[in-house]
Amino acid sequence: MALAWEGRCFCMSTGLRVCAQSQSGVARFVQQWQNVIVSTPAMPRKNLRRSAIVVLDQEKGHNGRVAVAPRDRHLDFGEKWSYAPAPEAHDYIKLQPRYQLFIGGKFVAPRSGKYFPSINPATEEKLAEIAEADARDIDLAVKSAHRAYKNVWSKLPGRERAKFLYRIARLIQEKARELAVLETMDGGKTIKESRDIDLPLVAAHFFYYAGWADKLEYAFPGRTARALGVAGQIIPWNFPLLMAAWKLAPALACGNTCVLKPAETTSITAMHLAQILQEAELPDGVVNIVTGAGETGKALVDHSDINKIAFTGSTSVGKILTQAVAGTNKRLTLELGGKAANIIFEDAPIDQAVEGIISGIYFNQGHVCCAGSRLLVQEGVFPAVIRKLRDRIATLRVGNPLDKNTDIGAINSRMQLEKICELVDSGLKQGAELVQSNARLPAKGYWYPPSFFTGVTASHRIAQEEIFGPVLSVMTFRTPEEAIERANNTPYGLSAGIWTDKGSKIFKIVSKLRAGVVWANTYNKFDPTSPFGGYKESGFGREGGRHGLLPYVTLS
Numbered sequence: 001m002a003l004a005w006e007g008r009c010f011c012m013s014t015g016l017r018v019c020a021q022s023q024s025g026v027a028r029f030v031q032q033w034q035n036v037i038v039s040t041p042a043m044p045r046k047n048l049r050r051s052a053i054v055v056l057d058q059e060k061g062h063n064g065r066v067a068v069a070p071r072d073r074h075l076d077f078g079e080k081w082s083y084a085p086a087p088e089a090h091d092y093i094k095l096q097p098r099y100q101l102f103i104g105g106k107f108v109a110p111r112s113g114k115y116f117p118s119i120n121p122a123t124e125e126k127l128a129e130i131a132e133a134d135a136r137d138i139d140l141a142v143k144s145a146h147r148a149y150k151n152v153w154s155k156l157p158g159r160e161r162a163k164f165l166y167r168i169a170r171l172i173q174e175k176a177r178e179l180a181v182l183e184t185m186d187g188g189k190t191i192k193e194s195r196d197i198d199l200p201l202v203a204a205h206f207f208y209y210a211g212w213a214d215k216l217e218y219a220f221p222g223r224t225a226r227a228l229g230v231a232g233q234i235i236p237w238n239f240p241l242l243m244a245a246w247k248l249a250p251a252l253a254c255g256n257t258c259v260l261k262p263a264e265t266t267s268i269t270a271m272h273l274a275q276i277l278q279e280a281e282l283p284d285g286v287v288n289i290v291t292g293a294g295e296t297g298k299a300l301v302d303h304s305d306i307n308k309i310a311f312t313g314s315t316s317v318g319k320i321l322t323q324a325v326a327g328t329n330k331r332l333t334l335e336l337g338g339k340a341a342n343i344i345f346e347d348a349p350i351d352q353a354v355e356g357i358i359s360g361i362y363f364n365q366g367h368v369c370c371a372g373s374r375l376l377v378q379e380g381v382f383p384a385v386i387r388k389l390r391d392r393i394a395t396l397r398v399g400n401p402l403d404k405n406t407d408i409g410a411i412n413s414r415m416q417l418e419k420i421c422e423l424v425d426s427g428l429k430q431g432a433e434l435v436q437s438n439a440r441l442p443a444k445g446y447w448y449p450p451s452f453f454t455g456v457t458a459s460h461r462i463a464q465e466e467i468f469g470p471v472l473s474v475m476t477f478r479t480p481e482e483a484i485e486r487a488n489n490t491p492y493g494l495s496a497g498i499w500t501d502k503g504s505k506i507f508k509i510v511s512k513l514r515a516g517v518v519w520a521n522t523y524n525k526f527d528p529t530s531p532f533g534g535y536k537e538s539g540f541g542r543e544g545g546r547h548g549l550l551p552y553v554t555l556s
């Protein structure tokens with residue numbers, strides 16, 4: 001039973017790794033597991049308590065072997081059944097020692113003469129230096145975007161704009177593997193994710209919006225859609241190229257020009273995208289890319305000649321931006337944080353649901369605004385779900401993100417790792433129980449093992465705040481009404497998931513969930529044709545689909 005697991009499993013509070021085989025570790029592990037297993041309806045409470053506490057001795061059969069209940073038996077091949085390393089080649093990648101700003105179609109040095117390092121979070125090695133733009137550089141970029149808007153881009157018919165977008169999409173496809181490797185090196189996400197999810201979606205967004213560029217009258221029948229002018233676009237570090245595509249493709253399709261600011265920790269692929277824009281012969285100044293920290297973003301937001309701000313990032317910065325544009329003519333869309341409920345009903349296909357939980361929270365190391373970070377499980381299936389989840393996280397491979405077998409890569413930055421640790425500590429202090437896989441973490445780099453909390457209450461910080469890491473908070477519910485109430489009990493409203501075999505239940509529940517996106521019997525599925533965005537503190541405005549055109553046009 002649980003103890004067969006213990007030999008392989010570790011309980012870990014942040015910074016302190018305790019082997020469950022040590023005496024204190026066992027006591028602690030047992031204490032944690034009592035709460036999970038004691039509620040198993042199929043087994044009497046007293047038996048469970050005994051088997052959880054008694055360390056193997058009392059479970060021994062006559063032949064001295066440990067008696068393990070059939071349902072808790074696991075095949076354990078030890079090290080003999082592990083994957084061989086399958087590292088993606090990266091020696092051909094041409095990293096520049098320094099990346100300049102991309103303004104007016106050229107790479108130019110920042111006025112400040114300052115650069116900051118970009119670190120590979122998996123190795124802590126410096127990859128390159130990135131130019132730090134200040135208000136003077138922002139001014140140049142905005143002026144260049146204005147010139148390009150006035151003289152070239154606003155005069156091109158939609159079908160001509162579409163040709164550029166198609167060309168960019170094809171070039172991205174051609175260079176997809178190289179860009180995926182760069183994305184992985186710069187941000188820490190696994191190569192299988194950047195290769196199979198991010199890059200195909202980046203190209204798909206440009207293809208999709210290329211299709212709309214000459215069909216705006218069909219997007220808004222009976223209305224005339226006109227571009228806004230210059231869009232200032234600020235993106236985060238969790239999906240650097242994908243967020244650039246989400247922002248640039250619809251803006252350009254609608255006839256706007258852009259000034260894009262990538263996140264400080266993940267600027268490299270944006271500069272490689274700039275090279276692609278040059279190669280696609282996009283007219284100078286139509287897209288400008290300025291790198292830097294929060295101050296650079298602030299200068300962009302404050303610039304008086306910006307017509308629209310599109311932002312993806314934290315709710316706290318989103319609030320600052322809302323204040324900054326209040327009283328101006330700037331249009332604003334915000335895609336902010338989330339604390340999504342992933343709801344598992346008793347009639348759900350449990351094995352598939354567990355896979356949905358895994359992709360919901362551990363995809364991209366949990367650095368996902370729409371991550372299913374609050375798991376709501378109906379009480380009857382709670383023990384089974386927890387048991388399967390516990391087994392499944394033990395199989396997740398954490399480590400070198402460039403290895404094609406890796407499931408969980410590096411945490412994006414030291415700062416983000418500290419934030420995750422701080423929130424996990426708060427969960428432990430507030431009385432929740434932590435379960436972590438015993439994945440061996442590399443000595444260098446920023447890592448966090450796949451983890452989940454049980455015994456979470458709605459008032460815990462880990463149930464309310466975005467952890468933005470591979471840490472799940474599990475709670476239970478009894479009735480559909482309680483599930484809805486718990487799911488909506490958050491200041492956020494970005495996404496949710498529901499698992500049941502009843503279609504009617506899906507429709508009934510979904511209509512009551514206050515979330516911009518709800519996945520049914522799946523999770524974290526993205527498509528350029530589908531609108532994405534939130535309610536409440538998750539922001540406003542939609543990206544993707546026909547809806548994604550609306551923030552970039554005025555209609556008359």
Ligand code: NDP
Pocket residue numbers: 234235236237238261262263264265292293294295296297298301312313314315317318320335336337338368369416419466467468
């Ligand atoms: P931020 O919101 O700070 O960063 C998002 C972008 O905004 C970055 O490009 C950032 O620049 C820029 N920025 C920061 N401050 C300002 C400002 N005052 N004016 C204009 N632009 C600004 O997110 P963090 O990277 O600091 O992450 C903090 C937390 O936010 C995470 O732990 C997570 O919870 C959440 N988050 C949510 C995301 C989402 O998709 N909803 C994405 C990323 C984070 P720079 O990076 O250079 O500071």
